[in-house]
Amino acid sequence: MAAAHRAPIESGVPDPMPLMHPVMRKNYGKWVYHNHPKPGVLYHRAAGGDEIWTVKAGTQRQLDVHSIRKLCDIGDRYADGHLRFTARSNVEYMVADASKVDPLIEALSAAGFPVGGTANSVSMIAHTQGFLHCDIPGTDASGVVKALMDELYEEFVKCEMPNRVKLSTSCCEINCGGQADMAIIMQHTKPPKINHDLVANICERPAVVARCPVAAIRPALVNGKPSLEVDEKKCVCCGACYPPCPPMQINDPEHSKIAIWVGGKNANARGRPTFHKLVASGLPNNPPRWPEVAAAVRKILATYKADARPWERMVDWIERIGWPRFFEKTGLPFTKYHIDDWRGARRTLNASTHIRF
Amino acid sequence: MPKKVHETPMLDQLESGPWPSFVTGLKRLAQDNDMMADLLGQLEASYQDKKGYWKGGTIGVYGYGGGVIPRFTELKDANDKPRFPAAAEFHTLRVQPPAGMHYDTATLRKLCDIWEKHGSGLIALHGQSGDIMFQGATSERVQPAFDELNEAGFDLGGAGPALRTSMSCVGAARCEMSCFDEARALRAVINPNLDDMHRPALPYKFKFKFSGCPNDCVNSIQRSDFAVIGTWRDNIRIDEALARAWFAGHGMEQLVNDVVTRCPTKALSVKRAGTESKAAHVSAVRMSDDQVLEIDNHDCVRCMHCLNVMPGALLPGKDRGVTLLVGGKSVLKIGSTMGTVVVPFMKLETDADLERLGELARNVIDFFADNALEHERIGETIDRIGLANFLEGVGLPIDPNMIVEPRANPYVRTDGWDEEVAKWEERKRDAA
Ligand code: HEM
Ligand code: SF4
Ligand code: SF4
Secondary structure: OOOOOOOOOOOOOOOOHHHOOHHHHHOOOOEEEEEEEEOOEEEEEEOOOOEEEEEEEOOOOEEEHHHHHHHHHHHHHHOOOEEEEOOOOOEEEEEOOHHHHHHHHHHHHHOOOOEOOOOOOEOOOEOOOHHHOOOOOOOOOHHHHHHHHHHHHHHHHHOOOOOOEOEEEEOOOOOOOOOOOEEEEEEOOOOOEEOHHHHHHHOOHHHHHHHOOOOOEEEEEEOOEEEEEEOOOOOOOOOOOOOOOOOEEOOOOOOOEEEEEEOOEOOOOOOOOEOOEEEEEEEOOOOOOOHHHHHHHHHHHHHHHHHOOOOOOHHHHHHHHOHHHHHHHHOOOOOHHHOOOOOOHHHHOOOOOOOOO | OOOOOOOOHHHHOOOOOOOOOHHHHHHHHHOOOHHHHHHHHHHHHHHHHOOOOEEOOOOOOOOOOOOEEOOEEOOEOOOOOEOOHHHOEOEEEEEOOOOOOEEEHHHHHHHHHHHHHHOOOEEEEOOOOOOEEEEEEOHHHHHHHHHHHHHOOOOEOOOOOOEOOOEEOOHHHOOOOOOOOHHHHHHHHHHHHHHHHHOOOOOOOEOEEEEOOOOOOOOHHHHOOEEEEEEEOOOOEEOHHHHHHHHHHHHHHHHHHHHHHHOOOOOEEEEEOOOOOOOOOEEEEEOOOOEEEEEEOOOOOOOOHHHHHOEOOEEOOOOEEEEEEEOOEOOOOOOOEOOEEEEEEEOOOOHHHHHHHHHHHHHHHHHHHHHOOOOOOHHHHHHHHOHHHHHHHHOOOOOHHHOOOOOOOOOOOOOOHHHHHHHHHHHHHHHO
16 A cells, blocks of 8 residues: 655755845846945945845844744834845845834844844854754854854944954864854864774774774774774874764763864955964863853954954954964964864965064 | 743753843743753753764655754663653754745745644754754654645755755845856756755765855855856946045045055055056046056956945956856865865856856766765865866866966976877967
8 A cells, every 4th residue: 555655846946036025136136336324234226226225133043933923024014025044144134215224123123133243243153053953063053152142242233343253153073164254163182982882783884984084993893893993092083983973972071172263264355265273272161151162252352353454354364463463462372282283284384484573 | 731841941041141042932932842842851951961962863755865854862761761752853854945045924934834833843044054944843744844845835955965955145136246146056056956966876965155256155165065156357347436435435544555455466556647557457446536546457366355345336347257166165084175266267147158057067066976985075086186187077178277376396297298288279279
């Protein structure tokens, strides 16, 4: 008795055109000017003279249907029934009439959605799933972000930084949160603890061996059972073996620490795009508000804000003042772990006498 | 009768403060959703123990091999029974959003209704790859939830070793920097290749991303295997009225410090009016009666900085197209790599242009499928075999725009030199 299955409609990516605000649809590809009237608001003008105002607000990204309906109510009442989301989970409403901007801001603020995130703000933190849904997290994602955004709220709503600041958090070293001006990433400090009773049944051993970036894993017989062993001198504690082999537990409530990386930039503006670099580690994984991480993040951002020139992203600022002064000004210690020894690392050494005094 | 809500002293501390609280949202859902009540219990345990309690498995929908992320609880009591049974299965459906993430409220409300009916009521807008993530359904409800979402015009995204959900910037919809139709290009590349998304059989994940200009608002260069980034070949366009307005408001100091000196290739200079170059590749902007900003468009690398500082006064040229970069990825296994140029410029305006991009995308996916090792990203394949071999494999010509500088070591066998020179001469002739 074969139950009749409904065949999926392989429709793929929906067409955004019917969903888009009509003024955006009408002027698609014809915009010629924008400015930033105030924090959280953007003004755009099209070649034919049509205008549109965008009001941007932060959300919790992990949205319950009631909050989404609240956003819809605001959209219906104040913004012509359309909205969009940015890559950083901010919501944007578009209105074709300047007089609709302030009521929209009031409605969003009253509903608890902070208006801001435009231009030189610290925008919402790109993040991952954490304890809520990931099968390998060392820490949470949404909670870290909530705790940090509470601290950085003023920078989100005021837009007073030297240039844009993009943050990300990731609950393991795989870094699903991505590159950023400042990234907050779990950093394991101990090799995986292996539950040898389970390896043979759960793990495809050659595949696990192949995952290790430093070839530290080899097949072994432990207590008469086929298992895996790790050369702990070689192991770089990256956790790459853990997803394909959960008995190789990498997460450690005490020894898994939090690291801070700075200077990633994906835009091509000024210098070429850059990856973020390690500046601090060893911070405790301390839910529910991670105060040590928040303090370090605040300190780095305050130093950047006070010292960077207009239009300098984090990486531009550091390129000007140099890494020694970055460590000096932020008060962060410089250790042997900051010196890269992965392949190609000599490129990161100072092969010159260029030294700032 | 809604379930008793568990004590959550740690999570409760995430309800205060000015930023919107996801915990408050979860609790609101828990008032009439048992799964969410128990989910809060498990989440609190994770906070207490600093441990995750999910494991994967295999759950899918009929006809597809991917797009659902299965989650089963590992938090069991002494009798091996889930401590939070209503949340023992908490699967996610990854669903592709409309390109550019535009919605009308009716559509969003429909998505909410479907997820309230079948799932936990928790929706992430959006995941880092771009999916709408419908989080929290039992194994039994995954299929009916998908059926309704699918009937509403939505389709599952990618997971596992597959083509992944894509993303494009707001671009042409509301940005004067946009150099191509990002949404159309995204759909033209992704929609013909859904088989590779829905039936995972690639060596590993493969992501496309589309940014309208080199500001790269969706971070395609670092986060996608195949980045499509808008650019232009001709001169930067000028709006003199806006340039004068900018200068009147900002003055010479800011023109020099914030614009001219920040140009990465020193393509900008300030000239006294009347002394500017008249060469065809120079854009000269009258900033005031006395001052001209001169742009040498041959030296300009289209970094976007000066356009960003003086919006509207300077605009991308009219001969627009895209640069294609391949090989961006995150840490595993060789360390993060950026996409690097494989096509310095191609037009992307006509149906034929889009078809050409589609064919090239397909070629690269096929090359990846045939040549990458298991669990290898295309950036790693290129690292392993060298860019020249990759280009030959996908049928793209080499170009000096693909490098920052030529090799600085002699460790290469060059007895094919004369043939390679002949190829270069031939390409030059073809291009002429
Ligand atoms: C095994 C458990 C993993 C889980 C639960 C997980 C979860 C996720 C989720 C939920 C997203 C957002 C997806 C979306 O928007 O649809 C994501 C994105 C991402 N994942 Fe993972 N991931 C895992 C493993 C990995 C691995 C092994 C890598 C390694 C290379 C990785 C790299 C990334 C990156 C770079 C992104 C961001 C992609 C982008 O911005 O396009 N993840 N991950
Ligand atoms: S990438 Fe360029 S075109 Fe796209 S939204 Fe950003 S600035 Fe605009
Ligand atoms: S867009 Fe061109 S001219 Fe303008 S700052 Fe960048 S490289 Fe210089």
